[in-house]
Amino acid sequence: MAQLELGTEVCYVKGVGLAWARKLAELGIETVEDLLLHFPFRFDLRRQAQPIASLAGAGTSATVAGEVTALKENRFGRKPFFQIELEDETGSVPVKWFGGGYLRDKIKMGTQLAISGKPSVYREQVQFVNPQFQIIYDPEGTNLDRDELMPVYPAGKQLTSRMISSVIKRVLGEAERLIPRWFDAEYLERRGMMSRPAAVAAMHKPEEKDHWAQARRRIAYDECLVMQLGIALMRMRQISRPAHALANSELIDQRIRARFPFKLTDAQDRAIADITADIARDRPMNRLLQGDVGSGKTVVALYAALLAIARGKQAAIMAPTEILATQHYNKIRDYLAGSRVRIALLVGRQKPAERKEILDSLADGQIDIVVGTHALISEGVKFSDLALVVVDEQHRFGVTQRTTIRGKGFAPHYLVMTATPIPRTLALTVFGDLDVSVIDALPPGRGKTETLCVPHKAMGDVLDRVREELDAGRQAYFIYPLVNPSPELELTAAEDAYHDLADGPLKDYEISLIHGQMKPADKNSAMDRFRTGEVQALIASVVVEVGMDVPAASVMVITHAERFGLAQLHQLRGRVGRGSDDAVCILVASPKTPEAKRRLKVLVDTNDGFKVAEEDLRIRGPGEIFGTRQHGLPELKVADLIEDFELLRLARRDAFAIVADDPGLNAPHHQQLRREVIKAYAGKLNLLAGA
Ligand code: ADP
Ligand code: MG
Secondary structure, eight states, X not given: OOOOOXXXXXXXXXXXXXXXXXXXXXXXXXXXXXXXXXXXXXXXXXXXXOOGGGOOXXXXXXXXXXXEEEEEEEOSSSSOEEEEEEEETTXXXXXXXXXXXXXXXXXXXXXXXEEEEOEEEETTEEEEESOEEEEEEOTTSSSOOGGGXXXXXXXXXXXXXXXXXXXXXXXXXXXXXXXXXXXXXXXXXXXXXXXXXXXXXXXXXXXXXXXXXXXXXXXXXXXXXXXXXHHHHXXXXXXXXXXXXXXXXXXXXXXXXXXXXXXXXXHHHHHHHHHHHHHTSSSXXXXXXXXXXXXXHHHHHXXXXXXXXXXXXXXXXXXXXXXXXXXXXXXXXXXXXXXXXXXEEEOTTSOHHHHHHHHHHHHTTOOSEEEEOTHHHHTTOOOSSEEEEEEESOTTSOHHHHHHHTOSSOOOEEEEEESSOOOHXXXXXXXXXXXXXXXXXXXXXOOOEEEEEEOGGXXXXXXXXXXXXXXXXXXXXXXXXXXXXXXXXXXOHHHXXXXXXXXXXXXXXXXXXXXXTSOHHHHHHHHHHHHTTXXXXXXXXXXXXXXXXXXXXXXXXXXXXXXXXXXXXXXXXXXXXXXSSOEEEEXXXXXXXXXXXXXXXXXXXXXXXXXXXXXXXXXXXXXHHHOTGGGTOOOOSSOOTXXXXXXXXXXXXXXXXXXXXXXXXXXXXXXXXXXXXHHHTTTTOOOXXXX
């Protein structure tokens, strides 16, 4: 048979037939390389041992593990035997091997054994006779079974971990010959890492736990490195095009600040300093502006836009929904009242004629700032001289989408704003191609927001509280989860609740309903009436999640709070407490599991969005919210973004240094890395010539 290569299909591996090959394919394993890189996710030290005390008597086979506490041998009887007493924390059991004299040199007092077999009962006592055994540890260290660490592989319906293990054993000997090396010895030595072939082999068959930890560190590093190389290449491509250098001046600065009826906070000033330094250069800015809801990001973005306009350029501000685009537009128009800045709103609901007029004015430079949804850019709207793009709440987009959005012939400076606090791991991955500024303090004079968690049966008290607030001239939000999100059944819990409240507890108040299936125009008018105070309580499904700004709203009641994500609840909570009055957010929930209780408690305990986000990430894992895959990044199989944060940082530093040095990964000693990046980002990116 021909020698195995990495690309050899598994059916050519000795002992693997077509039937097995098909089963392996279901796990995504098609080649020898796939086999070698199919790593165990853990090792069992003592094959699924059960407590000795739980041995129920004769019957099904069982595995126990423990230490030898007594030895007895009968060498010369009619039926010679070797017997021990095996003890764990729960009890002890006799184990007897007939004709077991050969064990005398292997099994001693203190030796640790795993025993597998069918227990039997002799004189009312459970015992094992002639079971299988494995030496886990012996005091002299001479008889240790090398198979002590049992790999446990991700397995399939038809293929157990043990079967996979037996196949991998057949190719493992080839790892050293087949697995390509990525780095030279010096590179590895400086980082205290083993070679990749050695790491691959040790991932399957480590000498001991520490050896495995070392191998895992190397493989996790490799995954992070390839991911970061892709990010570094995107970043390199973004800044490789020229951009308008927008220099600030004292006069411009003064004129912009005069537009705001308040003094900017220190935190806002710091963000502005970052941004103005960026856009003064002739390379595009790529910055993420992060700040809790109400921290004043929009004002900072407007500062940047006005600077661009002062330099004779255009700016675009994009929001995720029409409601928010409209709100931004109204706010910006207020700030700019009486100035010469020309501003337009571009949203889907406009009439074709109106739309055409706006598009024409954008193209010939009659408009300075356009506010709209993402359609602004994706539909290839033409600008005469666009120099700045601000994207609000863009956390739903991925790294690779960002590059395509900007790939359309112009290189504007780029500012992403998000009120979702981004844990540091994600700042290095999903947002890894951006620089980060954080607004970490709210403007002065804001009230405090208290968060309470109450059971559903306390709803009567909650409504008393709401009526008090409404009587004092303040406003309230009631938030309901979507009960049935299917478009055919347009029923939301919000709708039911609206009728109940309107006919009952809130019948003396002006209340209004807003939900996802309403026409934008109806939604807008409901929002407007709430904003002006005509409507006192807004009964809503999650559409008010982002960006809504109504300073007089001081109460938020979130029903079935346990159905929302933590980050989402934090976002919602940010809708109140935007004025000078103290506010309250009431989570109405009857959490059933300890975890659900813990999640809600996080919100009650802290108002700090970063803490909430870190906790959310910890509870749900990065996969669900910010999984790397849905953001166009390669999947991480071994590395854990939270546990391996330091390793991720190291890989990032290394990747950015490599790309700075060799932006096309063309150097001979980078060829393997080049192949790995192309493979990992398969088709998602076009980062490398010829890839
Ligand atoms: P964000 O976009 O971060 O949610 P905004 O920029 O919309 O925050 O600001 C929230 C509210 O705070 C707005 O009403 C805004 O006018 C006000 N605001 C922003 N900056 C300041 C400041 N420095 N001092 C006082 N009020 C401010
Ligand atoms: Mg905002």
